[in-house]
Amino acid sequence: MKIVKLKKENLFPFLESLSKEADLWAPVQKYENKHSFQLIKDFSQIDLKYTRTILPPKKLFLPPTFNMFLATEQGYEEDFSHVTKKILFGIHPCDIHGLLILDRFFQHVFDDPYYSKARQNTLILGHSCWPDENCMCKSTNTHIIEEGYDLFFSELETAYLVWIGSSEGDDCIRIKPGIFDEDITDEDIQIYIKWHNERDKAFQVDINFIAMPDLMELKYENPLWEKLGDACLACGSCSNVCPTCNCYNVLDKPLLNKYASEIGRCWDACTLESYSEVAGGENFREKRAQRLKLWYTHKLQAYISKYGKPACVGCGRCASTCPVDINVQTVAKALEGKDMDTFWNRLSKEVTK
Ligand code: SF4
Ligand code: SF4
Structure with a gap:
C-alpha cells in the first residue's frame, strides 16, 4: 500500500x-x-x-425509497x-x-x-x-x-x-x-x-463486545427487555440511522392508465410493529420488547457468533438519535449489570408521562 x-x-x-x-x-x-x-x-x-x-x-x-423495475404486460424493465x-x-x-x-x-x-x-x-x-x-x-x-x-x-x-x-x-x-x-x-x-x-x-466509551454474545444468551429472558420495551417508542429511528441495518420492504405502485406497475423498495425496521405482521393480522413480534431483543440479538450476538465481530461499527448514531436513550451503550451496560438506576428511573418517568 x-x-x-x-x-x-x-x-x-x-x-x-x-x-x-x-x-x-x-x-x-x-x-x-x-x-x-x-x-x-x-x-x-x-x-x-x-x-x-x-x-x-x-x-x-x-436510497430510503427507489423504484426497482416497471412491470408491464410484456415483462419487466429494470x-x-x-x-x-x-x-x-x-x-x-x-x-x-x-x-x-x-x-x-x-x-x-x-x-x-x-x-x-x-x-x-x-x-x-x-x-x-x-x-x-x-x-x-x-x-x-x-x-x-x-x-x-x-x-x-x-x-x-x-x-x-x-x-x-x-x-x-x-x-x-x-x-x-x-x-x-x-x-x-x-x-x-x-x-x-x-x-x-x-x-x-x-475515546470515552469502552464496551466489551466480546462478552456480548454470552450476555445476550444469559439474559435472554431477563426483565430488562420488558423495561426497555415499555420505554421504546417503536419509532424505527435507530434502524434508519444505523449504517449496518439493511431491512427493506417491497411496494407495488399500480399505474392503472398504463396497465403497468412500478415495483419499488423502501427502508424498513424490525423495531416497527408492522415489520413482523403477516397475512391475517398475526404478528410474531407484537411486543416492543420482543422487537428490541431481535435488534440487539442481531447487533450483539448473531453476527459476532458468525463473523467474529459485531454488526455494530460503533458510529454512535443510535446514541445520538434515540429519543429515550436506548442504544448500544446503554443496552450493553444493562447486560453487564452495571449501575443503571438513573437510566431506569428516567425511562420509567418517560413511560408514565
Ligand atoms: S453505534 Fe452501532 S448499533 Fe448504533 S447506529 Fe452505530 S453501528 Fe448501529
Ligand atoms: S430504541 Fe429508540 S430509536 Fe429505536 S425504535 Fe425505540 S425509541 Fe425509537
Missing part, C-alpha cells in the same frame, strides 16, 4: 478536478452540529470537522436511475466498515444488483476523525481502516497523508500530477504517530 502527501491548500483543487468526472458528495452542516452527506456544488459548504452524519452513507447506495457515478468524500472509518458489512449482506451470498451497481459506481475517499462522547468504534475495532476505500486522507497540521487503497485511487491521484508528494519526512511520521496516540486516548 502506497502513502503520499497532499498539502491542505491543494485538497479542494484536487476534489474539483475529480468532480468533473462524477458527482461529489461530502459532509455539509445542516443544522447546529448536525451534518449530512450532500451533493456538492459549492466547495465552501464541505465541513470536515464533523463527527457523524444524521443518516449513514447507505442512503447513497440504497430501473437503475438511483445509480450515478459518485465520489463519496469525507467518510469516516466506522462508516467504511459499515459499507463492508453491507457488502456481505448484499453481495456475498446473493448479488443485489441495485446495491452492487451503486457500489461499483462510487469512489470511496475516507477521512480521519476525532471521537466524541458517543463514539464506540475503538471498542468495535472499527476506528481504523485497512480496506474498503480508494483513498484515505489522514489530516495532519498542514497536510494530509493519503493512503492509496485501490487502482482506482491510484488513477485519481494521477488526475492532478505534481500536487501529491511521495517524500514523507520523519517529522510527518512523528506528527502522525502523536496524533494517533492522542486520538486513541480521546
Whole structure:
C-alpha cells in the first residue's frame, strides 16, 4: 500500500478536478452540529470537522425509497436511475466498515444488483476523525481502516497523508500530477504517530463486545427487555440511522392508465410493529420488547457468533438519535449489570408521562 502527501491548500483543487468526472458528495452542516452527506456544488459548504452524519452513507447506495423495475404486460424493465457515478468524500472509518458489512449482506451470498451497481459506481475517499462522547468504534475495532476505500486522507497540521487503497485511487491521484508528494519526512511520521496516540486516548466509551454474545444468551429472558420495551417508542429511528441495518420492504405502485406497475423498495425496521405482521393480522413480534431483543440479538450476538465481530461499527448514531436513550451503550451496560438506576428511573418517568 502506497502513502503520499497532499498539502491542505491543494485538497479542494484536487476534489474539483475529480468532480468533473462524477458527482461529489461530502459532509455539509445542516443544522447546529448536525451534518449530512450532500451533493456538492459549492466547495465552501464541505465541513470536515464533523463527527457523524444524521443518516449513514447507505442512503447513497440504497436510497430510503427507489423504484426497482416497471412491470408491464410484456415483462419487466429494470430501473437503475438511483445509480450515478459518485465520489463519496469525507467518510469516516466506522462508516467504511459499515459499507463492508453491507457488502456481505448484499453481495456475498446473493448479488443485489441495485446495491452492487451503486457500489461499483462510487469512489470511496475516507477521512480521519476525532471521537466524541458517543463514539464506540475503538471498542468495535472499527476506528481504523485497512480496506474498503480508494483513498484515505489522514489530516495532519498542514497536510494530509493519503493512503492509496485501490487502482482506482491510484488513477485519481494521477488526475492532478505534481500536487501529491511521495517524500514523507520523519517529522510527518512523528506528527502522525502523536496524533494517533492522542486520538486513541480521546475515546470515552469502552464496551466489551466480546462478552456480548454470552450476555445476550444469559439474559435472554431477563426483565430488562420488558423495561426497555415499555420505554421504546417503536419509532424505527435507530434502524434508519444505523449504517449496518439493511431491512427493506417491497411496494407495488399500480399505474392503472398504463396497465403497468412500478415495483419499488423502501427502508424498513424490525423495531416497527408492522415489520413482523403477516397475512391475517398475526404478528410474531407484537411486543416492543420482543422487537428490541431481535435488534440487539442481531447487533450483539448473531453476527459476532458468525463473523467474529459485531454488526455494530460503533458510529454512535443510535446514541445520538434515540429519543429515550436506548442504544448500544446503554443496552450493553444493562447486560453487564452495571449501575443503571438513573437510566431506569428516567425511562420509567418517560413511560408514565
Ligand atoms: S448499533 Fe448504533 S453505534 Fe452501532 S453501528 Fe448501529 S447506529 Fe452505530
Ligand atoms: S430504541 Fe429508540 S430509536 Fe429505536 S425504535 Fe425505540 S425509541 Fe425509537
